[in-house]
Amino acid sequence: MINNDVLRSLRYSLNINDATVLEVFSQANYSLTQPELAAFLLPEGDENRVLCSDEVMAHFLDGLVCFKRGKNDNLPAQPVQWPINNNVILKKLRVAFELKDADLHDILQAADFPVSKPELSALFRKEGQKNFRPCGDQLLRNFLKGLTLRLRG
Structure with missing residues (x-):
């Protein structure tokens, strides 16, 4: 995207x-x-x-x-990671909004884009791991749409 x-x-x-x-x-x-x-x-x-x-x-x-x-001054600053892909964007948003698996499912369901638990967990695996799955533009677009519905009502 x-x-x-x-x-x-x-x-x-x-x-x-x-x-x-x-x-x-x-x-x-x-x-x-x-x-x-x-x-x-x-x-x-x-x-x-x-x-x-x-x-x-x-x-x-x-x-x-x-x-x-909020910033945690006790921890050293993490280096900025790029290049950015849809999986990294999804991971960062998950951390920023403190979303659990159930929240992610609800957000995607609200956007009429249901995803199974194994499919969702595959998005958060390390690239190169056998069950890793790249996040497509359509999934990220629907996630952002569902997040908007969740945050703005």
Whole structure:
């Protein structure tokens, strides 16, 4: 899935403004300006739209974890992980929103995209492990849709 779409969807789901999005980035010690953010959030056909890189998305997701759960000063800062794929996005969102397996099933069910327990657990396995399954764009899109329904009602 395109990182710009994920960023735009999460901004809508959380019902936050640009200033708060910039604060999320600052939680991950990443500096982003208002015009840069605005260029990421432009619709797909706009000629001024700038593609959100994996590095920017990785910093946003790490900042979101800190924003939602708080920073733990007792632990050393984790290095930012990229390249980003749909599985990493799903894992980071699971951590940020403190979602359990039942919550994930409920979110996907709310989006009319039921997934079995083995299928769901395969998404969170380490890449290269025999039961690993890559997260498709459709599953991530429906997860974001269900998350929006959960957060915004």
